[in-house]
Amino acid sequence: MIRNPVLPGFNPDPSICRVGEDYYIATSTFEWYPGVQIHHSRDLVNWTLVRRPLERKAQLDMRGNPDSCGVWAPCLSYADGQFWLVYTDVKRFDGSFKDAHNYIVTAPTVLGEWSDPVYVNSSGFDPSLFHDEDGRKWFVNIQWNHRDEVHSGAAHTAFDGILLQEWDAATQALKRPITNIFPGTALGLVEAPHLFRKNGWYYLTTAEGGTGYDHAVTMARSRDIAGPYDLHPDRYLITAKDHPDSPLQRAGHGQYVETPDGTPYHTHLTGRPLPPHRRCTLGRETAIQKCVWKEDGWLYLAEGGPVPSVEVPAPTTVEPLLQPRRSEYGFDSDVLPLDFQWLRTPEWQRLFSLGARPGHLRLFGRESIGSWFEQALVARRQEHHDFRAETVVEFQPETYQQVAGLTHYYNRYKFHAVAMTLHEKLGRCVTILSCNGDYPDGRLSFPAGSGVAVPSEGRVQLSMEVRGNDLQFFWQVEGMGAWQPLGPVLDAGIISDEGGRGEHGSFTGAFAGLFAFDTSGRGKAADFDWFCYDNLSI
Template identity: 65%
Template sequence: MIRNPILPGFNPDPSFIRVGKTYYIATSTFEWYPGVRIYRSTDLANWEFCAAPLDRAGLLDMRGNPDSCGVWAPCLSHADGRFWLVYTDVKRFDGAFKDAHNYITTCEAIDGRWSDPVYVNSSGFDPSLFHDSDGRKWFLNMQWNHRGKGTGGNPAHASFDGILLQQWHPARGLVGPVTNIWPGTKRGLTEAPHLFRRGGWYYLTTAEGGTGYGHAVSMARARNICGPYESHPDLHLMTAADAPDHPIQRTGHGQYVETPDGEVWHTFLMGHPIPGPDGQGRFCPLGRETGIERCVWRDDGWLYLEGGSLLARTEVPAKAESHDDRKAVEYDFTAPLHSDFQWLRTPEPTRIFRINDGALTLIGRESLGSWFEQALVARRQQHLRYRAETVVAFDPQTYQQAAGLTTYYNRHKFHALVVTHEPGFGRALSILSCPGDWPDAALFAPLDQPVPIPEGPVHLAVEVDHAQQRFFWRKGEAWHQIGPTLDASVISDEGGRGEHGSFTGAFVGMVAFDITGQGREARFSRFSYAPE
């Protein structure tokens, strides 16, 4: 039995391939570094992390990228004895424009050093590369239209102006005419194109409806790669848009794969929402996760979900059994940094942290939420209930220096328990919180006053239980709660700006800042994450 999600926590936009008997999924990382996360499996049920290809400045530099920009919707493929990765680096989020630059990098081994990128175009995002059986390669991406309502090819949303197709050659780049092959269905917001070929047809799958609760996987086909394309009889292969009580929501954006014995599967991104602390609303603190469904081909030559509806299942019958992932993890800080952890935007991690003497030392840089150089090292929240702990040694000299433990989504959505220095209190604990205040990112202080602490390392902890979270600290044996119970649901896609305003997921980790510019250092000797 396969249990969805197969990749819990922030793992969206799954590009799915098979090479021999091994399956690979590549997911978006947005502003988190290194860029793109690739997982592998031999049974479709259990997946392990294997690579983060965009790991140097020549491949990716996101300093200055706004929240939820960066690496959108990679496409992984394999041809000519090597892996091919197509990705977008989005530089602008708000307003009529999207500055989205598309690149290709390759590598013979999935976990090797990937080639310097080849720039392709900037006409839209969610690019993919299709390797046809005649040896030609075709580049696809959605076309972004900045001109406003009534100017695009799909009336549902003018900005998403169809799927572009053009031949691409490794030596010559883009060649031949650009063809807009499909405007999408009436659902609109057509993006994330993937092509495959079967039985004399070219099949096109796309995501539609936006990446919120109207999301869908849509499908079309044509005899000629350039079209014309006809839409699926049901328009969509899967969607939960009309089933708000279904446990899996936001289904869309995935890719098709056949197994060696002829089974057919399709990945999808998904969310499983929880209500807020008042019992109202829908919030996905784990972000957009990856699921998988078995499909069938019917006599009409179209693909359908095996279950017969448009709804993806939480449990899918399979030969393999999904392992229980609720295991506590104790991280020892030995180089290199454990692959569970990522940081934000910069290709120069030595500017913000180092690992030595069994500890992670963060070098305080810009403010919590900076788009340039923020010393924050964190891992995904992958469970609705968990406890995380750390120990920090930090000797701040001013309130402009702080270090501690944070639950973090972006500059508008975080809670942080920090060691700082407060006039009249000296070295003290404080809580910094931005509970979804968009666009101002106003800072709130849930504590009535700072809590003075003696010298030496201090233990910090956070417990999250669905929509609530609590911070704790200790210097001796006993833990003490500090501050009120906080709203954890705001550390989610929907928190603050709403479901279409941010696209990553909740992280928990270690942070330090020094806005005096002196680079005050904080030493973290341990970190643990324990699902409950």
């Protein structure tokens, strides 16, 4: 069986591509660097992260991008002997504008070096590239409307339908005309277009209802790629919007794929809310549903109805690989472990080094933990509702402006952190910094007050345990005594899409990681010898 989600923890907007016996899923990474996660599978059951292709300044520079901007909704495809990746770099979130720029990169293999980007357009986000049977290529994306008036008949003024243009691979440019082929349904907020062709029909799948609890995959079809498109008899192929008890909520934004023998499947993003607040602390994750084609020429979920299933039949009999309970990172290589990312900047050498002190991750204190430009924060995804993270840090702060430690992080307004710093009376100490929601002021709170004094020299271990909605920080001097709790139990549910302003206020995911900042501008460094992540859900 395929057990959903197949990609747990912050893996939204799944674009799936099959090449021979190999399946690939590309997901959004937003402001996290390098850009776009690509997972690989041979059976749709077991998936492995293999590549983040947007890895250099020429491809992606997100310094200054607000939270929840950056790389939205990549589309991965294969044609003409190479892989094609289409993506958006979104430069604005709040207000009437999005400033969304769309690009294409290519590579002969997923694991190889990807090309410099070719700019396509900026009319809206969620781009997709369709390779037709006759060799022509078609580019679709939503049209963003900054006005307060409806243009195309769409149900929401901003999400102004799906635009279609032909892409000329030879000239690397779009051709006229520009056609608005689909306004969406009354649910509104039409986005995430993907085209495919079967039995003489062009099928268009889109997402609607926003990326919260009203999310849905809408399907339509036409004999002509430019439309008009007729709606699916059930309108929505996948949704949990009218089924609040379904374990997989927020179901939408996905793509169609067939196995080598023609068996149909469809990916979608999903969220798993925790009671009592219905907050998805693991963000938007990736799921796969088995489908069937019926005599009317329409696609349906194999289980019947639109509600996604946790378990669906796999294409072949295969055992799911056991995932380790504990993941240990010793920082013994000169390459950052693949599980980790940082924020926004392609100039990672200013943030961290694995060679300055071999066997350690050295973080250089830069701007604050809330910066949109240059923040030394290296983190991995939270993949379980219950987990523990531990590390050990060597750090000699000279001022309270120098801080380094361990964080449960979502964005600049939603994080908890346990850290070492300097206090005028306590000397070197450990304390907690917390920010409880993405509000305009982003003020810190200090749940442990001034903190607890620690010896003036030596290594200090820091840890945190998250169990559902609860987080507790701990500390100990290495080799001396037992773990000591620090501060009260904190609300881990804040570190979620629904924390702060609510389900559409932000939409990335939770991370556990290491950070250092130095707002004095001296670039004080902190050394981390190791990091561990334990799954406490098993």
